[in-house]
Amino acid sequence: MNRLLVERKVLGENDRIALELRKRFRAQGTLCLNLISAPGSGKTSLLESTLRDCRPQDRVAVLTGDIQTDNDASRLRRFGFPVKQITTGGTCHLDARMVERALADWPGHNLEILFIENVGNLVCPASYDLGEAAKIALLSVTEGDDKPLKYPSIFFRSSLMLITKLDLLPYVPFDLAEAEKNARRVHPGIEIRGISTVTGEGVREWRLWIEKQREPHRLAALASVL
Amino acid sequence: MNRLLVERKVLGENDRIALELRKRFRAQGTLCLNLISAPGSGKTSLLESTLRDCRPQDRVAVLTGDIQTDNDASRLRRFGFPVKQITTGGTCHLDARMVERALADWPGHNLEILFIENVGNLVCPASYDLGEAAKIALLSVTEGDDKPLKYPSIFFRSSLMLITKLDLLPYVPFDLAEAEKNARRVHPGIEIRGISTVTGEGVREWRLWIEKQREPHRLAALASVL
Numbered sequence: 001m002n003r004l005l006v007e008r009k010v011l012g013e014n015d016r017i018a019l020e021l022r023k024r025f026r027a028q029g030t031l032c033l034n035l036i037s038a039p040g041s042g043k044t045s046l047l048e049s050t051l052r053d054c055r056p057q058d059r060v061a062v063l064t065g066d067i068q069t070d071n072d073a074s075r076l077r078r079f080g081f082p083v084k085q086i087t088t089g090g091t092c093h094l095d096a097r098m099v100e101r102a103l104a105d106w107p108g109h110n111l112e113i114l115f116i117e118n119v120g121n122l123v124c125p126a127s128y129d130l131g132e133a134a135k136i137a138l139l140s141v142t143e144g145d146d147k148p149l150k151y152p153s154i155f156f157r158s159s160l161m162l163i164t165k166l167d168l169l170p171y172v173p174f175d176l177a178e179a180e181k182n183a184r185r186v187h188p189g190i191e192i193r194g195i196s197t198v199t200g201e202g203v204r205e206w207r208l209w210i211e212k213q214r215e216p217h218r219l220a221a222l223a224s225v226l
Numbered sequence: 227m228n229r230l231l232v233e234r235k236v237l238g239e240n241d242r243i244a245l246e247l248r249k250r251f252r253a254q255g256t257l258c259l260n261l262i263s264a265p266g267s268g269k270t271s272l273l274e275s276t277l278r279d280c281r282p283q284d285r286v287a288v289l290t291g292d293i294q295t296d297n298d299a300s301r302l303r304r305f306g307f308p309v310k311q312i313t314t315g316g317t318c319h320l321d322a323r324m325v326e327r328a329l330a331d332w333p334g335h336n337l338e339i340l341f342i343e344n345v346g347n348l349v350c351p352a353s354y355d356l357g358e359a360a361k362i363a364l365l366s367v368t369e370g371d372d373k374p375l376k377y378p379s380i381f382f383r384s385s386l387m388l389i390t391k392l393d394l395l396p397y398v399p400f401d402l403a404e405a406e407k408n409a410r411r412v413h414p415g416i417e418i419r420g421i422s423t424v425t426g427e428g429v430r431e432w433r434l435w436i437e438k439q440r441e442p443h444r445l446a447a448l449a450s451v452l
Contacts, residue, residue, distance in 0.1 A: 006232045038264040040369025040379060041349050067349065069375050090379065092318070092349035110233050120376070123293065123318035124267050142368040142394065143266025149295050150266060150346070153316065168368065171397055 014128055017096035021103075021131025026036035027224060031217045033210070034130050036154055039120030039136035042164040042197065044072045045116055046138065046206075049197040051079035053207065055211040059110055063102050064117040065094040072117060082107065092116050112214070122147070126154040134159035134188045134213060141165050142172050152186040159191060160209065166196035240354055243322035247357025253450060253451075256337045257443045259436070260356050262380055263364035264373075265346030268390040268423065268431060270298045272364065272432075273341055275423040277305035279433065285336055289328050290343040291320040298343060308333065319351040320344050338440065348373070352380040360385035360439060367391050368398050371405035378412040388433065394424035 022207040027031045035043045047062055054060050061082040065071045073085035084106060087097050099116065116132060126135075137158035139147055142165060148155040155161060161183045163176065176194065183190050193209060195202035251258045261269045273288055277440060279285050287308040290298045299311035310332060312324050325342065342358060344351040352361075363384035365373055368391060374381040381387060387409045389402065402420070409416050422426035 003232050006229050010229055038266060038346070038369075039373055040264060040366070047388070049380065066376055067380050071371075071372055071376065075398060092347075111272070119349070120264070121318075121347060123345070123347050140368065142366065144295055146295075147265055150292055150297065152294050165368070168394065168397055171394055 002138045011089075011127065014096045015099055018129035018131040021096055021099060021121070023135075025131060025133065026217070026220055028110065029217045029220045029222075029224065030114050031210070031214050032116065032130070032132040033213070034116045034118060034132035034135045034156045035138060036085065036122070036125045036135055037120065037140075037164075038122045038143060038174055039144065041138045041140040042140055042226045043117050043186075044075055045122070045197045046195065047076055047117060048079070049203060050115070050206070050210075051076060051081055052204070054079070054081065056080065059112040060110050060115070060194075061106075061113075062115045062117060063099060065098070067091070067119060087121060092119060092121050092123075093128050094130060095128045096130050097166045105226050106180070111119070112217075113210070122154055124150045126151075126157055135218070136160045138162050138164050139179065140175040141169050145182060148179065148182040148186050155183050155190060156187045158187070159213075161190050161192045162206070163192070163194040164196070165185070165198075166194050167198040167200050228415075231318075233409070237353065243326055244355035244357040245407055247322055247325060248359075251340070251359065251420070252446055253394050254336065255443045255446045256332060256340055256442050257436070258342065258356070258358040259342045259439070260342045260344060260349045260351075260358035260361045261364060262344045262348070262361055263346065263366075264348045264369060264441075265363045267305075267340060267346070267366040267369065269302055269343045269346070269364055271423045272388070272390065273343060274305070275429060276341070276432070276436075277302060277307055279304070279429070280307065282306065285338040286341070287332075287337050287339075288341045289320075289325060291345045293317070293323070293345060309435075314345060318347050318349075319354050321354045322356050324326060332423045333340045338435070338443075341357060348380055352383055359415070359443070362386045362388055364388045364390050365399040365405065367395050371401045371408060374405065374409040374412050381409050381416060383414045384413070387416050387418045387421040388432070389418070390421065391424075392420050392427050393424040409442065 065086045070085040073083050076083045135158040137154050290313045294313040299309050302309040361384040363380050
């Protein structure tokens, strides 16, 4: 069918640009993390908490995607690190071309970490490689422990499932063990952490997870200057 | 661009089928409601509550869309009304063709109400007319009061914004007045109700809203037999 062919062509073109981005990030020693979730799962709150804990000398930046508004970028700029908004104007996901364009006139070449906050959508962003080192799927406890089975593609492609809003656990019928079991049925190797940016639970484990991902990128950056 | 042309053709074809469906629903006196929200906003819980309150003689049915699994259909079948699952197999929304096919071998011709539970996605389902009398956008209080501005298309096209999980209001930073203001900035004529299927708050108002929508369909059904 014509539509499938066009989709395949679009994804092929996306993969080509994503490959270039990935090479560039590796050469620069930049860890790029692509945060994906439903609307309102806490991507922006997680980034607020993460930036708040960064030291001024950390070379950290955020690209944040939204269909409309730059609310998220405004929230994130308060911490003093570079934040750039990509407004997709109706498109339901970020693609590699949007990221490439956003980086073109931006001081992204010496970053240690680049966070990409995708459009709030648990379906479409899964299909678009952005050149990231890892996709992270956020799942809020208010959404239900069945979601990894219902939206398998994103959990299959993510390195980490981050269960958010742990502080709301007492008020919702969410079974942590069931959520883990469901995620591992879809993706046996997925790492799983929990976090609440309200109580601070899991914040340290989240930081440690990021640090662990940074190791190979640090070595690459070191090798490039030796 | 080729991709845009294909999208336009797909949407044109969808609108044609949706128009046929709408004519059929009107002629049969069937009120068709298309429920749209992010994953985990409470579409299935709302339908469980709604079916639980129906009388056995009510001619009510549900078409429920999911990318994978038939969990929702299993949950909804317990109430004894016809429930049919549409598994989209990766597609991020329902379209009119899927609804037409699902109805082809189904006793849908004498229904009073047909609920369509769309795929959990606040973006893509907004573009696909399913022949419904009204779209309903569910927004859970855990998702944040800014969402109507960030995902304007669905709130612009919905007749009703149903704010769900009111029982969680004490635990989350959600401002009801702000959510209403944001929804009305996008769509001044949108109706707004709140509901909690846990405490029962707003359930009566939700039933009354449905009854109000049924009036013209009841008259149409009556006219067709006179």
